[in-house]
Amino acid sequence: MPINRDEAFDREASGVAMVHGPIDTVRLLAAVGDAAAGGNVLFVGTVRGVTAGAVTRSLTYDAHEPLAVATLATLRREAIERFGLTACAIVHRLGPVAVGEAGVAIAASGPHRRQAFAATEWLLERLKQDVPIWKCEERGDGGREWAHPTTAPRPGVAP
Amino acid sequence: MPINRDEAFDREASGVAMVHGPIDTVRLLAAVGDAAAGGNVLFVGTVRGVTAGAVTRSLTYDAHEPLAVATLATLRREAIERFGLTACAIVHRLGPVAVGEAGVAIAASGPHRRQAFAATEWLLERLKQDVPIWKCEERGDGGREWAHPTTAPRPGVAP
């Protein structure tokens, strides 16, 4: 059940989404706007064309969608509580993503800027460690490889 | 010579602007997009309606515009160098700003996310300390006060 980008992004219901088309970062930032907020941070992770000299053509993301959405929702609630956020929204892309396009976007607002910065960075770290999403890099030389980091803890196992 | 929001936002020329109308945050984020960037951070400082229980109606910003623009441009160049940014853009609002509207926005992109986060936070700190811009808070009780922090070092004096 992918959440289509044309469907309503329901901030109140969940604040998280997996999308198969371009991420609407403008909408994401607007979704966390609030008269009680002074600091609003939007992070957008885009596909980099060159990594350590090697050319990347595109990325493809795969995910266990229901578990990924549930995990993102839990992380979002934890971030709101831990950092005292006013609002928070997370969107991750699925399928192929071209160089320059966004693979992930996180928006957080809080009464003060430090809350929003800290929460956004924390969410990104946790997303990269805990959420069942995987990327495959298609390189300029035609090679492709799914990333399953050997240094990562086994998913679902508390550190 | 205020830079009007309808004038071209010339990223190559300076990447900094003082504007008398709403800040175009969408454009700011787009301005730092680059195939060499993987991490893109946009910070938007909005006018908070309530601070420590007191209602704020609006803020008004004043500035020594030429010195503020020159200082912002210097900080931007220093941030690009110090954090290895791909691109960076800074806009500060002047005149009256309503609750919920943006007073300042900073966008930074870098090959990796940490560079973009660190640069944005550093720029905000430096902006608040070094750039000749001042805010006047108009409160709900009708009071108004220009902020000239007694804890701040004298402007222009290196710490």
Add this chain to the structure above:
Amino acid sequence: MHSHDHACDHAKLRIAVFAGMAEVIGGRHLELPWAGGTVADARRLVAGSHPAVAGLLARSAFALGNRYVGDDAPLAAGDDVAIIPPVSGG
């Protein structure tokens, strides 16, 4: 073969696989003959039938529905089971 799901002595355990594991296996699901057992049993069967993923499997978790489960968790035919290899989103 047995796409109908009623209990019988040809019962199957259907396991969702993703990313690099799906690519090596050549599909989004595995089916194991299943007369009952635990996650540990499923691990042994997958490693035996698909030795090319044994290394990645050892670094993977199992999910039952939206919960991660340990090696001693029982699995039944018809359960919503998935293998979750080390993640790389973001």
Add this chain to the structure above:
Amino acid sequence: MHSHDHACDHAKLRIAVFAGMAEVIGGRHLELPWAGGTVADARRLVAGSHPAVAGLLARSAFALGNRYVGDDAPLAAGDDVAIIPPVSGG
């Protein structure tokens, strides 16, 4: 009074003021009678003519064009001078 800017014995030093200082003074500029002198001389004249801003002035810097200048810097009639009180942007 003397809006023309040629040197004469009624020369003025025009100083831009901002924010809280502009509000207390009731305008965006100060004019000091000026036969030459330094930033320190300008500080004394402003504090004397506008005692209500003396406290804020002591915590303020002077700018000449787009550069901050110290108390011993000379100022001339016609210079682009500004008083920069503690800042609060962002």
